[in-house]
Amino acid sequence: MKLNQLLIATFVGAQFAVAALADDATNNSTEAAEIAALKQEIQKLDQKVSDLETEHQAAQPATASSDNAQIQDLDQKVKILERQRELDQDAATAAAKTRPLVKLDASGFTFSSADTNFVIGLHGLIQFDSRSFFNEPGIKQGSDNFLLRKARPILTGTVFHDFDFNFTPDFGGSSPVIYDAYVNYRYNPELQLEAGKFKSPVGLELLQSDSWLFFNERTLANNLVPNRDYGAELHGDLFGGVAGYAAGVFDGAPDYSTPSSNQDYDNRLAFAGRVFIQPFKKSSLTALQGFGFGVGGSDENDQNSVSGLTAGYKTDGQQTFFTYSAAAVANGDHWRISPQGYYYYGPFGLLGEYVISDQNVTSGAKALDLQNTAWEISGGWVLTGENDSYNGVTPKHPFDPRNGQWGAWQVVARYADLNVDNQANNTTFAPAGSALRASGWSVGINWYLNRNIRLNASFSRTTFGDIVGAASAVTKQPENVLFTRIQLAF
Amino acid sequence: MKTFLKILLASSLAISAGAKEIKLLNVSYDPTRELYTEYNATFAKYWKEKSGDDVVISQSHGGSGKQAQSVIAGLEADVVTLALSYDIDAISQQAKILPADWQKRLPNNSTPYTSTIVFLVRKGNPKGIKDWDDLVKPKISVVVPNPKTSGGARWAYLAAYAFALETYGHDDAKAKGFITKLYKNVPILDSGARGSTITFAQRGIGDVLLAWENEAHLALKEFGDDKFEIVTPPLSILAEPPVTVVDKNAKRHGTTEVATAYLNYLYSDEGQEIAAKNFYRPRNQDIAAKYAANFTQLKLVTVDQEFGGWAKAQQIHFADGGTFDQIYQP
Numbered sequence: 083m084k085l086n087q088l089l090i091a092t093f094v095g096a097q098f099a100v101a102a103l104a105d106d107a108t109n110n111s112t113e114a115a116e117i118a119a120l121k122q123e124i125q126k127l128d129q130k131v132s133d134l135e136t137e138h139q140a141a142q143p144a145t146a147s148s149d150n151a152q153i154q155d156l157d158q159k160v161k162i163l164e165r166q167r168e169l170d171q172d173a174a175t176a177a178a179k180t181r182p183l184v185k186l187d188a189s190g191f192t193f194s195s196a197d198t199n200f201v202i203g204l205h206g207l208i209q210f211d212s213r214s215f216f217n218e219p220g221i222k223q224g225s226d227n228f229l230l231r232k233a234r235p236i237l238t239g240t241v242f243h244d245f246d247f248n249f250t251p252d253f254g255g256s257s258p259v260i261y262d263a264y265v266n267y268r269y270n271p272e273l274q275l276e277a278g279k280f281k282s283p284v285g286l287e288l289l290q291s292d293s294w295l296f297f298n299e300r301t302l303a304n305n306l307v308p309n310r311d312y313g314a315e316l317h318g319d320l321f322g323g324v325a326g327y328a329a330g331v332f333d334g335a336p337d338y339s340t341p342s343s344n345q346d347y348d349n350r351l352a353f354a355g356r357v358f359i360q361p362f363k364k365s366s367l368t369a370l371q372g373f374g375f376g377v378g379g380s381d382e383n384d385q386n387s388v389s390g391l392t393a394g395y396k397t398d399g400q401q402t403f404f405t406y407s408a409a410a411v412a413n414g415d416h417w418r419i420s421p422q423g424y425y426y427y428g429p430f431g432l433l434g435e436y437v438i439s440d441q442n443v444t445s446g447a448k449a450l451d452l453q454n455t456a457w458e459i460s461g462g463w464v465l466t467g468e469n470d471s472y473n474g475v476t477p478k479h480p481f482d483p484r485n486g487q488w489g490a491w492q493v494v495a496r497y498a499d500l501n502v503d504n505q506a507n508n509t510t511f512a513p514a515g516s517a518l519r520a521s522g523w524s525v526g527i528n529w530y531l532n533r534n535i536r537l538n539a540s541f542s543r544t545t546f547g548d549i550v551g552a553a554s555a556v557t558k559q560p561e562n563v564l565f566t567r568i569q570l571a572f
Numbered sequence: 573m574k575t576f577l578k579i580l581l582a583s584s585l586a587i588s589a590g591a592k593e594i595k596l597l598n599v600s601y602d603p604t605r606e607l608y609t610e611y612n613a614t615f616a617k618y619w620k621e622k623s624g625d626d627v628v629i630s631q632s633h634g635g636s637g638k639q640a641q642s643v644i645a646g647l648e649a650d651v652v653t654l655a656l657s658y659d660i661d662a663i664s665q666q667a668k669i670l671p672a673d674w675q676k677r678l679p680n681n682s683t684p685y686t687s688t689i690v691f692l693v694r695k696g697n698p699k700g701i702k703d704w705d706d707l708v709k710p711k712i713s714v715v716v717p718n719p720k721t722s723g724g725a726r727w728a729y730l731a732a733y734a735f736a737l738e739t740y741g742h743d744d745a746k747a748k749g750f751i752t753k754l755y756k757n758v759p760i761l762d763s764g765a766r767g768s769t770i771t772f773a774q775r776g777i778g779d780v781l782l783a784w785e786n787e788a789h790l791a792l793k794e795f796g797d798d799k800f801e802i803v804t805p806p807l808s809i810l811a812e813p814p815v816t817v818v819d820k821n822a823k824r825h826g827t828t829e830v831a832t833a834y835l836n837y838l839y840s841d842e843g844q845e846i847a848a849k850n851f852y853r854p855r856n857q858d859i860a861a862k863y864a865a866n867f868t869q870l871k872l873v874t875v876d877q878e879f880g881g882w883a884k885a886q887q888i889h890f891a892d893g894g895t896f897d898q899i900y901q902p
Contacts, residue, residue: 158713161777162759169762 414442655723
């Protein structure tokens with residue numbers, strides 16, 4: 083533009099100059115010379131303008147070409163970034179298929195392979211208790227103490243979808259003990275095979291998880307059922323869980339005690355089994371859906387086996403009130419039967435069982451068929467309205483005082499009675515001080531802060547009767563115990 | 573006549589009643605999809621006529637190294653048709669599901685066809701790429717898969733390295749310098765050959781794709797020879813993709829006989845024709861001559877000649893900490 087203006091101005095000026103000169107053409111020769119000079123100047127200017135125009139046009143393609151190259155370069159970079167993102171997403175998707183899954187919730191830690199062929203769960207149970215005994219003056223019975231009642235890391239898992247396992251040691255006692263170590267194969271819910279060390283399928287309260295008992299300790303009736311045993315059982319849930327069964331062969335366990343060694347000294351196997359039915363579980367009668375009943379039993383034959391006899395029946399405060407004499411051995415058939423049942427409806431829970439433990443016992447030259455019996459009934463009411471169940475209470479409003487949430491509260495009570503066969507009321511079969519009868523009642527309150535933390539306090543009183551000879555420090559007076567517990571379960 | 577027809581009918585029914593369905597899994601490397609789609613149909617027809625049985629062949633494709641690892645991890649291949657013998661050796665050594673001397677069981681070291689690495693460029697070859705040393709020039713963008721996962725990528729790497737060795741009088745340091753410059757021009761690494769083809773041909777990234785010869789031809793066919801053209805360098809590597817039965821898997825599946833026949837058929841005239849049609853260089857010289865127009869003549873060097881064999885090449889160049897790890901920084 084400026085060039086054009088310059089050109090026009092130059093030419094116009096030149097024209098005026100030429101015109102002025104032309105008007106005075108007749109003047110003299112110097113004017114002609116000036117005109118010639120001006121013409122030369124005009125030609126030079128004209129050439130300069132041409133050169134400038136040529137330069138300008140030459141510059142424009144180079145600029146365009148450089149812009150194009152930049153655009154292409156940027157285009158490539160964008161495409162590379164997009165493609166890299168695609169590849170990263172593909173790689174992430176492929177990696178996700180092999181990445182292990184980790185879950186952490188109220189039921190513990192669970193680790194699973196991406197294909198879920200390997201699943202491991204880490205759970206735990208810690209129970210920190212206190213016991214305070216209230217004795218009559220001058221009679222020392224029981225020790226007031228704090229104790230770590232249970233400290234169990236619980237390792238569970240499933241391999242290849244159908245094989246479950248459980249390994250549970252307990253560090254709460256004076257020495258570590260392996261409580262559970264078993265593998266369970268699930269062909270389907272109706273047919274499963276379990277083998278290893280696990281709870282014998284007899285007692286209802288025994289089979290309930292330690293985490294969800296009404297009270298700190300199980301009842302007197304629990305003294306007569308086998309605890310954990312070594313063996314294998316077939317078991318399953320039928321008709322969608324309406325009925326359940328278990329039947330197995332085991333080493334054989336004395337009343338309550340868990341076999342402390344891995345060997346079965348009497349070379350005889352024991353049979354144990356249980357059937358339990360919840361007939362209304364699938365019905366529309368909601369008030370009866372939580373009703374269940376069944377029967378468990380066992381049979382074994384001991385042969386002069388000291389280990390076949392109970393190490394002693396214990397009170398709620400875990401004091402031994404009955405043992406067999408040192409000379410007594412289990413010798414002959416030992417059978418048990420336990421009709422049992424429970425009922426849960428809303429906040430109400432009720433559990434009861436009756437146990438007969440009939441055992442042939444020999445002491446010296448004398449042999450007796452002793453039939454010991456026990457029964458118990460336990461119940462609870464969740465004051466805050468949550469549902470009670472065989473598997474515990476889950477608070478609707480976990481403890482959070484800043485938001486006015488106080489967890490779940492439950493009051494509980496129970497009564498239990500145990501009777502040793504009166505034939506044992508002599509020092510041939512039971513040492514002096516052993517009580518052949520014990521009756522106990524308990525009341526308490528449970529506070530479920532959340533599904534994992536529970537506090538409780540309870541009071542138990544056990545009275546004794548039919549004492550062999552002179553009463554011992556344990557059986558001389560009723561046992562009165564105040565329990566507290568802090569429990570962590572996950 | 574009636575009796576004859578009855579006998580014929582009865583025989584047919586008997587054959588039909590006795591005919592069984594056999595399933596084979598062929599775990600292959602990335603670019604062989606089209607080859608085995610056509611080959612499998614032909615073999616199935618052949619086997620039906622021969623034995624009366626139906627054979628259903630499933631395919632799995634991916635980077636050769638990755639595929640080998642999948643088989644080692646438990647993928648139940650009846651046969652493997654991978655990009656290089658090293659990957660099959662790895663299966664033999666780590667999974668122990670086929671013998672160490674597998675390569676001797678079929679002709680030509682169990683390689684029924686060969687291939688090589690060529691350049692696929694944009695139509696008109698705007699960057700004037702003619703040979704390997706054009707790939708290291710500034711502003712040249714090269715697309716090639718990851719040699720850690722792709723057999724084709726390892727062939728391409730070795731082809732470039734072989735060029736450098738030939739050019740620089742087998743001076744390894746200079747060859748390493750050359751390959752370093754080449755991979756500096758690589759903007760992205762796909763896991764397999766097919767992914768690189770997508771990157772170059774569909775996503776429009778790069779100036780040149782270092783491709784299996786068959787893959788380059790397929791790209792022309794699929795995307796149009798008005799968009800791309802093949803440049804065959806004067807020198808490249810003789811790629812020998814091997815095949816073998818995976819003995820333990822085939823035995824467990826009861827497919828040994830048909831798996832062996834499946835691979836043997838690759839050497840038949842029909843198999844060699846299918847290979848040639850799909851731009852694999854057939855071993856059969858008559859069929860190679862018939863399809864000579866598909867294949868440019870060039871100097872082909874082997875892994876054994878230039879690198880002392882696959883085991884050595886893998887160890888030096890592609891193992892963790894090898895030359896590739898040293899020269900390539902993503």
